[in-house]
Amino acid sequence: MRRRWAFYEAAGGGEPVRKEIERCGLTVAEMAKVQTAMDRVAEGRAQPSDVKALRGGVLEVRVSVARRRLRLIYAETEGGLVLLALHFFQKQRQVEARHIDIAIDRLREFRATQP
Numbered sequence: 001m002r003r004r005w006a007f008y009e010a011a012g013g014g015e016p017v018r019k020e021i022e023r024c025g026l027t028v029a030e031m032a033k034v035q036t037a038m039d040r041v042a043e044g045r046a047q048p049s050d051v052k053a054l055r056g057g058v059l060e061v062r063v064s065v066a067r068r069r070l071r072l073i074y075a076e077t078e079g080g081l082v083l084l085a086l087h088f089f090q091k092q093r094q095v096e097a098r099h100i101d102i103a104i105d106r107l108r109e110f111r112a113t114q115p
Contacts, residue, residue, distance in 0.1 A: 003042045004080040008106045011113065016106075020086045030065045034086075037063045037072060042081060056104040058084065073103045075110075082110050 007017045026034065040046045041061060052060050054073070063070045073085040084103040 003044075003076075005038055005042060005074075006077075006080060006082045006110075008082055008084050008110055011109060017083050017085060024070075024086065027065075030063075030068065030070070033063050033065045034070065034072065037061050038081075038083075041074070054100050054103070056100070057107060058100060058103045071099075073099065075103075075107045077111065077114070079114065082107070084110075 007015060009015050024030075037046075037050070038061075040050065046061065050061055052062075054060055057075050059074055059076070061072045061074070063072065071085075071087045072083060073087070074081055074083045084106045085099060087099055
């Protein structure tokens with residue numbers, strides 16, 4: 001069963017996740033890897049080791065391309081999946097608490113706007 005992805009949109013109509021993606025300046029290869037990871041999650045083919053539960057209903061999938069690593073921070077909702085944030089990281093350390101807090105706030109707002 002394939003679930004659909006939605007991108008978080010701010011209440012005022014802004015699209016911070018799309019802006020984060022643009023700011024990252026992903027190459028074609030990086031974007032393809034991101035899309036592959038998103039497809040695996042949407043199709044339920046992600047391995048347990050691919051997905052990490054953070055807190056507050058927020059999950060992450062890590063994508064590595066060459067020397068760059070990305071965190072796709074998302075949540076599962078009744079309507080499918082919502083991408084809440086995209087972050088680069090350099091070292092194999094835990095997600096910073098402020099990134100998780102932002103994602104949780106975005107998820108709370110997203111759920112409040114759903115019918």
